[in-house]
Ligand code: SF4
């Protein structure tokens with residue numbers, strides 16, 4: 342799909358304005374947007390703002406042009422820092438500690454890597470932890486340990502020792518320690534209670550009502566996993582309030598998102614539900630509208646806070662690569678990966694995604710689709726990742742892909758709804774109004 346078609350109904354860049362600021366018509370008002378600042382203005386005031394931004398008029402009393410330019414400049418600066426290898430000093434240690442898994446999910450991208458008994462080297466974990474703790478100390482930031490998989494992290498019997506050792510390293514480095522585990526929830530009650538008591542945050546995968554969940558996420562022997570999962574959620578919820586839910590949605594179930602979200606919210610008293618379209622499957626770009634309609638319907642029904650990770654307008658972010666998130670990601674038995682979707686050292690080496698081995702990775706992964714250059718969403722969009730990856734194909738095109746269209750539509754809707762809720766009334770009364778959308782400006 343050409344950028345002209347993509348841009349038809351969304352924020353467009355104001356020509357000749359640098360750093361880029363975007364606008365769109367909203368009935369009797371005009372909306373202005375720079376990543377981090379959103380404004381609405383009546384016709385006359387909108388002409389003035391455009392004139393000031395383009396240099397035709399001097400700055401006046403209205404601070405809107407200042408705020409827009411400031412937000413655009415700060416987003417550009419953060420983006421440059423994020424993509425500069427000199428700034429890569431990770432404060433988060435992400436560990437795929439094991440390739441064991443007790444489920445056989447129909448869509449698992451790591452299935453090919455699953456192997457019993459292959460675990461991440463403890464020596465490597467501890468050496469990396471010391472380095473990360475040193476970075477945290479220098480930057481004055483907390484150390485975040487993320488246990489994820491690959492395989493199912495709760496199957497690693499070393500978990501209690503690893504957690505204790507990481508905490509000890511942080512204590513010695515005098516940095517606060519934070520921990521997160523992402524789990525499939527298939528474990529005995531004792532382990533569930535231990536996890537709830539020892540991790541700051543627990544993310545758990547639930548794909549919906551039992552028939553759907555059991556179909557997509559059966560046990561290794563093919564039997565149902567929902568009852569065990571439900572028991573785990575209850576055990577964790579009794580001890581911890583920091584439980585988040587993650588749903589993977591297959592294209593054939595896009596229309597069921599409101600039902601899935603409603604079920605999880607009601608059954609588990611969920612406050613926040615992450616809904617993600619399945620990774621690494623070709624999804625027809627035209628299905629983006631089906632996904633978005635259903636997602637937005639679920640949001641409007643408000644069973645819980647419904648979020649998706651492809652476009653987060655309150656942050657400056659790009660693709661999900663670990664190196665752009667100040668994360669050091671270790672994979673078993675003794676490798677590192679810049680890609681969250683890589684589960685083993687063998688895979689990281691085969692795809693040449695080990696940041697310790699390839700200094701050119703930052704450059705490769707920073708490569709942009711030229712059609713993203715003038716997009717209002719470019720400073721908070723994961724692009725086509727992980728289905729489209731510039732490290733794996735020089736011809737990778739993000740713009741127009743399924744995820745591009747989802748990210749644009751959801752971001753556009755969020756901005757427009759924010760404007761309707763907060764800015765339309767004041768702008769109609771006073772001529773203009775604006776709101777800051779990022780804390781880090
Ligand atoms: S798929 Fe490619 S772009 Fe996405 S996280 Fe992995 S390495 Fe980065």
Ligand code: SF4
Nearest residue numbers: 713716719722724745
């Ligand atoms: S991939 Fe993202 S930044 Fe690129 S055109 Fe699509 S929405 Fe815009």
